[in-house]
Amino acid sequence: MPLVAGIDSSTQSCKVIIRDSATGALVRQGRASHPEGSEVHPEHWWTALQEAITDAGGFDDVDAVSIGGQQHGMVCLDESGDVVRPALLWNDTRSAPDAEDLIREAGDGDSVAGAAQWASSTGTVPVASLTATKLRWLARNEPENAARTAAVCLPHDWLSWRLAGNGPGTGPASLELLRTDRSDASGTGYFSATTGEYLPEVLRSTLGHVPVVPTVVGPLEVAGKTPGGALIGPGAGDNAAAGLGVSAAVGDVVISIGTSGTVFAVSKGSSHDASGLVAGFADATGNYLPLACTLNATRIFDSTAALLGVTLHELGDLALSAPEGSGGLTMVPYFEGERTPNLPNATGSLHGLTLSNYTPANLARAAFEGVLCSLADGLAALQAQGVAAQRIILVGGGAQSEAVQQIAAAAFGVPVFVPKPGEYVADGAARQAAGVLAGTLPDWPVEGVNVRARNGDAPAAFLTTYRRYAAKAAID
Ligand SMILES: Nc1ncnc2c1ncn2[C@@H]1O[C@H](COP(=O)(O)OP(=O)(O)O)[C@@H](O)[C@H]1O
Numbered sequence: 001m002p003l004v005a006g007i008d009s010s011t012q013s014c015k016v017i018i019r020d021s022a023t024g025a026l027v028r029q030g031r032a033s034h035p036e037g038s039e040v041h042p043e044h045w046w047t048a049l050q051e052a053i054t055d056a057g058g059f060d061d062v063d064a065v066s067i068g069g070q071q072h073g074m075v076c077l078d079e080s081g082d083v084v085r086p087a088l089l090w091n092d093t094r095s096a097p098d099a100e101d102l103i104r105e106a107g108d109g110d111s112v113a114g115a116a117q118w119a120s121s122t123g124t125v126p127v128a129s130l131t132a133t134k135l136r137w138l139a140r141n142e143p144e145n146a147a148r149t150a151a152v153c154l155p156h157d158w159l160s161w162r163l164a165g166n167g168p169g170t171g172p173a174s175l176e177l178l179r180t181d182r183s184d185a186s187g188t189g190y191f192s193a194t195t196g197e198y199l200p201e202v203l204r205s206t207l208g209h210v211p212v213v214p215t216v217v218g219p220l221e222v223a224g225k226t227p228g229g230a231l232i233g234p235g236a237g238d239n240a241a242a243g244l245g246v247s248a249a250v251g252d253v254v255i256s257i258g259t260s261g262t263v264f265a266v267s268k269g270s271s272h273d274a275s276g277l278v279a280g281f282a283d284a285t286g287n288y289l290p291l292a293c294t295l296n297a298t299r300i301f302d303s304t305a306a307l308l309g310v311t312l313h314e315l316g317d318l319a320l321s322a323p324e325g326s327g328g329l330t331m332v333p334y335f336e337g338e339r340t341p342n343l344p345n346a347t348g349s350l351h352g353l354t355l356s357n358y359t360p361a362n363l364a365r366a367a368f369e370g371v372l373c374s375l376a377d378g379l380a381a382l383q384a385q386g387v388a389a390q391r392i393i394l395v396g397g398g399a400q401s402e403a404v405q406q407i408a409a410a411a412f413g414v415p416v417f418v419p420k421p422g423e424y425v426a427d428g429a430a431r432q433a434a435g436v437l438a439g440t441l442p443d444w445p446v447e448g449v450n451v452r453a454r455n456g457d458a459p460a461a462f463l464t465t466y467r468r469y470a471a472k473a474a475i476d
């Protein structure tokens with residue numbers, strides 16, 4: 001049977017999965033790390049992709065490949081195809097004032113009217129994560145780099161273009177070969193998920209001119225070919241790819257716990273949340289993907305484990321040894337500022353300390369409860385937009401932790417399904433590649449376990465306490 005490859009070029013690493021296109025059986029896999037930071041030169045992603053492909057045994061026998069990538073990152077190319085400056089990533093908050101300006105401008109000085117206008121035209125109210133706000137930042141702070149920018153694309157678009165043999169020095173004609181898909185384009189702020197069209201007026205008002213942007217190809221269309229002859233699929237934003245990887249259907253809400261925390265659902269209709277909590281993205285199949293994204297997820301576990309001098313596994317054990325509610329400790333995890341709610345300058349906080357509850361176990365549990373409560377707020381925002389949540393599907397690196405699974409079930413108040421450990425973004429990309437080969441998406445099995453909260457399906461009391469302190473953080 002033909003083999004297909006799926007790639008997840010995420011914030012922290014690059015993962016390659018090779019599967020049998022008919023059965024979905026795992027054949028080989030590989031990975032490589034990305035550098036830290038919210039400003040990264042795309043060449044590092046290309047190097048990591050080469051390493052991960054080699055680690056996975058190469059692509060010589062692979063017939064089709066698709067890439068899922070971290071969303072929103074601003075990749076600027078000059079006329080010759082060279083990268084103009086390091087990419088600003090989704091978690092870089094320096095363009096927060098530009099997001100505010102864009103909202104105010106759309107409402108002729110009235111931010112409420114401006115937010116409604118953005119929600120209606122693009123589906124999403126701008127925050128610092130969106131590519132459009134980064135373009136405005138570039139034009140304002142580095143006008144010479146903005147003027148040199150002949151094309152703008154996203155991490156997955158750029159990697160697909162490199163995989164097709166384009167790159168630095170391939171010239172202006174090669175810029176016309178940039179391809180993307182609707183799911184990733186919908187996270188730029190200069191594309192309407194509803195009409196499927198770019199908004200050149202937004203590009204002009206942010207960058208100062210209209211650059212080349214990747215052509216948007218259909219869900220199973222061929223976007224190019226590798227020099228070795230493998231078909232390149234359209235790819236997708238990583239969240240949309242994860243939706244494909246777990247075969248999410250209407251009624252499922254996927255919660256991904258990685259560097260970002262995301263809460264999203266496949267929906268038949270577009271969403272236009274003027275409050276800005278829910279982004280009105282598109283999915284990778286022709287439907288929509290209303291999504292709430294937080295900036296603070298597994299890095300809170302990483303930093304708490306480092307502080308306590310334990311491994312992540314030990315951190316989970318410690319958390320599970322503490323009582324629900326962490327003995328009265330509450331962590332609001334806005335360590336890196338926050339995107340949902342939109343508080344780019346916020347900091348994290350720890351509340352309810354007493355001499356008796358200040359223990360490693362309570363601190364560990366408070367970190368998990370804080371992150372999962374912030375995602376419960378994202379879930380509530382989706383539900384407020386009319387999304388039905390019959391089941392949560394938990395994915396991402398953090399989902400492998402038993403503490404995350406247990407506390408998620410208590411915080412969300414909805415049955416939780418945890419697919420067996422895997423790389424669901426790369427799997428979704430591989431499933432898309434198989435669809436490109438066959439003309440239709442294959443049905444690949446998704447095995448996993450159901451996790452129920454000990455106290456049934458009512459959200460736990462610690463969520464109420466968390467919300468009180470999170471509201472305080474919003475006022476501060
Ligand atoms: N047992 C665990 N407990 C908690 N977190 C974990 C565990 N195993 C992995 N992780 C977290 O998973 C994260 C990586 O997840 P991943 O989804 O690959 O991230 P990204 O897609 O953002 O690069 C790491 O930051 C790590 O903290």
Ligand SMILES: O=C(CO)[C@@H](O)[C@H](O)COP(=O)(O)O
Nearest residue numbers: 010011070071090258259260
């Ligand atoms: O900004 C968003 C979604 O809007 C993030 O979900 C990024 O797409 C990064 O994802 P991870 O690397 O954390 O998986």
